[in-house]
Amino acid sequence: MATKEKKEKKEKPLDKMTAKELREMALGMEGIVGVHAMNKSELVAAIKEAQGVEGEKKRDKSVDVRSIKKKIRELRSQKEAMREAGEKGKVQILRKKINRLKKKTRRATKAA
Numbered sequence: 710m711a712t713k714e715k716k717e718k719k720e721k722p723l724d725k726m727t728a729k730e731l732r733e734m735a736l737g738m739e740g741i742v743g744v745h746a747m748n749k750s751e752l753v754a755a756i757k758e759a760q761g762v763e764g765e766k767k768r769d770k771s772v773d774v775r776s777i778k779k780k781i782r783e784l785r786s787q788k789e790a791m792r793e794a795g796e797k798g799k800v801q802i803l804r805k806k807i808n809r810l811k812k813k814t815r816r817a818t819k820a821a
Contacts, residue, residue, distance in 0.1 A: 723753045731756065772817040781810050 723731065731752040735744045738759045747755065788803040 723756060728752060735759075772813060774814050774817055777810050777814050777817075781807055781814075784810070 721730075726734075728749040731749060732744050732747075735741045735747075735752055735756055738756065740759050741755050744752070744755075784803050784807050788800055788807070791799045791803060
């Protein structure tokens with residue numbers, strides 16, 4: 710019993726907590742809105758900001774997976790329009806762009 714009490718007293722670092730634990734913590738804090746729509750990295754950043762803890766920057770995250778996927782969807786619709794218009798060269802170019810963006814999202818998620 711004593712070891713269990715020690716474990717509860719000792720708080721885990723935010724990076725080691727699960728997304729579910731982070732959501733529960735964020736719900737109890739003021740100033741954090743949209744907790745259930747956030748992923749783990751967004752939750753950690755929001756909690757650190759609410760606590761006033763300066764977040765250490767490991768690297769510049771210029772890659773936003775959501776925006777890349779939005780761009781992929783736009784390119785796919787353009788590709789279909791070009792395919793219907795019979796422009797094979799432009800279809801190939803768009804296909805390669807989509808492929809590069811998909812690889813970029815995979816690398817970004819693997820690195821995070």
